[in-house]
Amino acid sequence: MKVENNKSLKEYNTFGINSTASEFVSITSEADLINAISIIHKRPIFILSGGSNMLLTKNLDAFVLHIKIKGITVIEESENSVLISVNAGENWHDFVQYCIKNNYGGLENLSLIPGYVGSAPIQNIGAYGVELKDTMISCEAINIATRKKHIFSNKDCKFGYRNSIFKNEVKGEYIITKVTFNLTKKEHTLTTSYGAIESALNDQGITKPTIKDISEAVIKIRKSKLPDPSKIGNSGSFFKNPVITKSHFTKLQKIYPNIPSYKIDDDHIKVPAGWLIEQSGFKGKRWGDAGVHEKQALVLVNYDNATGKEILDLSKKIISGIKEKFDILLETEVNII
Numbered sequence: 001m002k003v004e005n006n007k008s009l010k011e012y013n014t015f016g017i018n019s020t021a022s023e024f025v026s027i028t029s030e031a032d033l034i035n036a037i038s039i040i041h042k043r044p045i046f047i048l049s050g051g052s053n054m055l056l057t058k059n060l061d062a063f064v065l066h067i068k069i070k071g072i073t074v075i076e077e078s079e080n081s082v083l084i085s086v087n088a089g090e091n092w093h094d095f096v097q098y099c100i101k102n103n104y105g106g107l108e109n110l111s112l113i114p115g116y117v118g119s120a121p122i123q124n125i126g127a128y129g130v131e132l133k134d135t136m137i138s139c140e141a142i143n144i145a146t147r148k149k150h151i152f153s154n155k156d157c158k159f160g161y162r163n164s165i166f167k168n169e170v171k172g173e174y175i176i177t178k179v180t181f182n183l184t185k186k187e188h189t190l191t192t193s194y195g196a197i198e199s200a201l202n203d204q205g206i207t208k209p210t211i212k213d214i215s216e217a218v219i220k221i222r223k224s225k226l227p228d229p230s231k232i233g234n235s236g237s238f239f240k241n242p243v244i245t246k247s248h249f250t251k252l253q254k255i256y257p258n259i260p261s262y263k264i265d266d267d268h269i270k271v272p273a274g275w276l277i278e279q280s281g282f283k284g285k286r287w288g289d290a291g292v293h294e295k296q297a298l299v300l301v302n303y304d305n306a307t308g309k310e311i312l313d314l315s316k317k318i319i320s321g322i323k324e325k326f327d328i329l330l331e332t333e334v335n336i337i
């Protein structure tokens with residue numbers, strides 16, 4: 001086990017924040033992982049995956065385990081479907097592209113989401129009408145305290161909107177090592193109802209899209225709205241879209257007739273945080289190197305050398321602005337470390 005000390009994490013988080021790890025180890029196999037956990041005594045452990053959904057606001061006084069366990073295995077195949085397992089350290093988008101190349105359907109709407117496979121179940125990644133929970137069968141994880149393997153079924157994961165058991169009941173207790181999906185080989189279930197996908201396909205005159213067409217449409221939409229983390233540091237949506245009561249929404253609608261909304265149930269409405277932030281005048285604004293993206297207000301960006309604290313301060317400014325204007329309390333989607 002090669003331990004690096006005072007390692008800069010700038011290259012390991014998509015926000016590009018220059019925090020350090022007091023100890024840093026790359027983990028390339030499950031055996032490595034179990035070995036590392038058993039050797040580390042009395043030191044806090046921090047699990048680092050693709051670093052695409054976190055904001056580092058301090059240096060980490062912890063043993064950082066960077067999970068790089070690779071490998072994709074077809075477990076079972078029939079004429080119509082395939083059961084496929086992928087190890088936690090695979091890049092999510094590369095895995096989606098592997099599936100598209102092999103005509104395995106179900107993940108195409110989740111193209112170009114940054115990060116590694118292992119953290120995908122933690123926040124039940126989702127985009128353009130599809131979530132990980134729609135095709136995930138199970139995931140394997142190592143319990144840090146016992147070093148035993150545990151298999152979580154889809155149901156065990158208690159998936160919700162950007163939420164799972166790994167953010168709640170068992171937070172910090174497990175390290176996900178493998179995720180298994182059930183994907184289609186023919187008669188794919190295509191989700192094209194999301195407005196932007198439909199118009200991207202129409203623009204190209206595609207009426208009977210393949211999963212590759214959908215993946216390409218999603219890539220095009222994401223590239224047009226979301227900043228590329230390799231160019232401008234960011235962690236995608238910084239906040240969750242808030243859910244408010246119907247009566248609250250009705251009041252807002254009287255003042256803002258164009259407020260976009262999605263019905264959750266008879267009493268609850270989800271409103272896009274991006275719209276709230278834009279209406280509050282934050283879109284495209286910049287304070288030093290910390291800013292609000294000019295094309296998608298839900299994304300906070302690090303133009304170059306912003307500290308995590310500067311991004312955090314900007315998020316607090318936005319939270320209080322939205323509270324004051326709309327009486328809505330935004331919650332962060334990104335994990336603040």
Ligand code: EPU
Nearest residue numbers: 127128129236237239240241260272274275278296297298
């Ligand atoms: N909007 C604005 N101004 C903005 C941004 C958005 O008015 O600056 C309005 C749009 O006009 C639209 C609505 O807000 O009416 C929704 O916008 P968009 O379709 O861009 O989606 P979103 O709700 O802002 C969510 C996810 C994204 C995901 C997209 C597409 C969350 C927190 N975010 O964003 O996920 O890609 O839908 O499905 O649910 C992520 O989680 O990191 C992420 C990028």
